[in-house]
Amino acid sequence: MTVVVVGSIAFDAVTTPFGERGRMLGGSAVHFSLSASFFSDVRVVGPVGDDFGEDEYAVLHDRGVITDDIERIESGKTFFWRGHYDYDLNTARTDETQLNVFGEFEPKLSEDSKRADTLFLANIQPDLQLEVRNQCKAARLAGLDSMNLWIDTARDSLVRAIGAVDLVLMNDAELRMLTDEPNLARAAAAVRALGPRIVVAKQGEYGAALFSEEGFFALPGYPLEDVLDPTGAGDSFAGGFLGYLDAHREDGLSEPVLQRAMTYGSVMASFNVEEFGTERVRRLTIDEINERFAEFKHMTHFEAIPIEVRAAR
Ligand code: AMP
Numbered sequence: 001m002t003v004v005v006v007g008s009i010a011f012d013a014v015t016t017p018f019g020e021r022g023r024m025l026g027g028s029a030v031h032f033s034l035s036a037s038f039f040s041d042v043r044v045v046g047p048v049g050d051d052f053g054e055d056e057y058a059v060l061h062d063r064g065v066i067t068d069d070i071e072r073i074e075s076g077k078t079f080f081w082r083g084h085y086d087y088d089l090n091t092a093r094t095d096e097t098q099l100n101v102f103g104e105f106e107p108k109l110s111e112d113s114k115r116a117d118t119l120f121l122a123n124i125q126p127d128l129q130l131e132v133r134n135q136c137k138a139a140r141l142a143g144l145d146s147m148n149l150w151i152d153t154a155r156d157s158l159v160r161a162i163g164a165v166d167l168v169l170m171n172d173a174e175l176r177m178l179t180d181e182p183n184l185a186r187a188a189a190a191v192r193a194l195g196p197r198i199v200v201a202k203q204g205e206y207g208a209a210l211f212s213e214e215g216f217f218a219l220p221g222y223p224l225e226d227v228l229d230p231t232g233a234g235d236s237f238a239g240g241f242l243g244y245l246d247a248h249r250e251d252g253l254s255e256p257v258l259q260r261a262m263t264y265g266s267v268m269a270s271f272n273v274e275e276f277g278t279e280r281v282r283r284l285t286i287d288e289i290n291e292r293f294a295e296f297k298h299m300t301h302f303e304a305i306p307i308e309v310r311a312a313r
Contacts, residue, residue, distance in 0.1 A: 003246045004113045004139070005032045006045040006132045007122025007235070008079050008102065009052070009070065012277060015084040018228045024277040025056050027079060028122035028145065031232030034281045035239025035268040036120075037063040038289060040246040043113050045069040045132065047101040049076035059282060069113050076101040089230045089273075090204030109135045118246035120238060121165065123147050126157040133164045141249065143167035143242055144196075145234065151178050163195040169238050172201040172209075185211070198253070200241065200262070202234050210262055214255045219262055219300060222270035222292065229276040233269040236281060240268030267292045 010027030014020065033044045043066040048056075052072065060067050082096035107128060119139035121129035123146055133142055142165040150158050151174060158178070162168055168175075168191050172184055179190040188199040188211035198212045205227070209218040244261040251257045267289055274280045 001247060001249075002041045002043060002112075002116040003036050003118040003120060003242055004043045004045060004069075004109070004116040004136060005029045005036070005120040005122055005239075006107060006129070007032060007120075007124050007145075008081070009044070009046040009048050010079040010081050011051075012231060013080075013082040013096075014229055014231050014276065016089065016229050017085070017087055018226075019276065021229075021276050024279075025059055026081065026231060026277050028124070028232075028235045030060070030278065031235035031272065031281075032120055032122050032239040032242075033060060033065045034063050034278055035236040035272070036243030036246075037065050037239075038268070038284070038286065039240065039243030039264065040118070042066065042243070043069055043110075043116065045107060045109060045113060047071045047073055047076070047079075047105045049078040049101050050074050052078045059278060062282070066112075069110050071101075071105075071108075073101045083231070085230060089227055090206075092231065107132045107135065114138060117141065117249060118242055119143070120242050121145070121161065122235060122238070123150075126150050126154050126161040129161040130157070130164055133161065141166050141242070141245060141253075143169055143238065145169050145238060146174065146178075147171075148174055148177060159194060162191065165196055167198040167200070167242075168196045169200040169202060169234070169241070171234065172203050175199070175201055184209070185216075198258070200265075202237060204230070204233075208237065208262060208266060210258060212253075212258065214258070217255070217259050217262060219266050219296065222266060222296065222299075224270060224274065227273045230273045231277065233273050236272035237265040237269040239265075241265035263293055263296045264289070266296060 007029030008027035012026030077100040080098040119142040121144040175187040179187040181187040207220040244264045
């Protein structure tokens with residue numbers, strides 16, 4: 001029972017209408033790892049610089065995340081992202097990206113990571129995603145996320161990487177952009193035609209929608225009154241979703257399993273956005289996760305009671 005994730009391990013500087021942080025632990029692989037660690041064993045793959053210190057490792061170790069495959073480059077600098085959000089918290093605006101140690105990253109997975117059952121290729125350059133997919137042959141379930149930057153600059157590579165995974169989780173706008181298809185159902189079908197069995201469209205505060213052979217399932221976002229920082233929501237969603245699927249893989253990818261995975265993904269994303277960066281998920285408890293899971297069921301469950309024919313007046 002192990003999930004391997006490759007993606008950015010970062011320092012983020014984030015400003016939202018509700019506050020700011022000048023330098024905090026972030027990165028797609030970090031947000032994914034912390035979230036998935038509530039469900040399964042997690043190994044994180046990626047490079048960091050010598051500015052990545054004990055405090056940063058401790059955040060991962062406190063949640064039991066295995067960091068053996070983090071490559072620490074002496075005299076290198078960790079990936080840095082600066083971004084902000086306006087009142088529309090669904091759209092991240094990138095102000096600065098310093099690839100730093102990611103510029104020369106050549107993934108080399110340990111034997112333990114190569115044997116993992118589940119793989120998540122978080123948002124990084126798609127050729128690197130494909131390289132990791134090819135090293136992780138044993139994975140029976142592989143998922144991928146991406147972003148507008150790679151659709152614009154490396155579309156062919158991204159299409160190749162998508163062809164090598166079972167599951168794509170992307171923002172709805174990016175699915176439309178990738179496929180040139182304004183209708184989301186058609187965009188999801190076009191992505192499934194590239195290879196993946198499952199497409200999950202993340203829709204920010206509006207929730208998430210799943211398209212698969214079995215059909216369609218969607219959940220609203222959890223109705224939070226205070227959202228401080230949406231950074232990492234998508235990766236927290238992916239961590240809950242794939243962490244749950246990894247832990248229950250003997251049940252297969254049946255509709256009820258996928259529906260619960262969607263709910264755990266939504267639960268984890270909703271906690272992530274309550275505070276800045278990893279602050280909230282770090283001190284999250286299983287009881288809080290279960291309580292919010294039950295609230296999702298209550299919010300979305302209803303009985304089908306047909307109406308009677310009314311007599312004509
Ligand atoms: P999201 O879940 O989409 O909000 O992902 C947020 C994380 O993605 C942040 O913590 C950033 O460090 C990271 N990030 C931003 N831009 C990039 C990029 N071009 N490549 C990899 N990771 C990025």
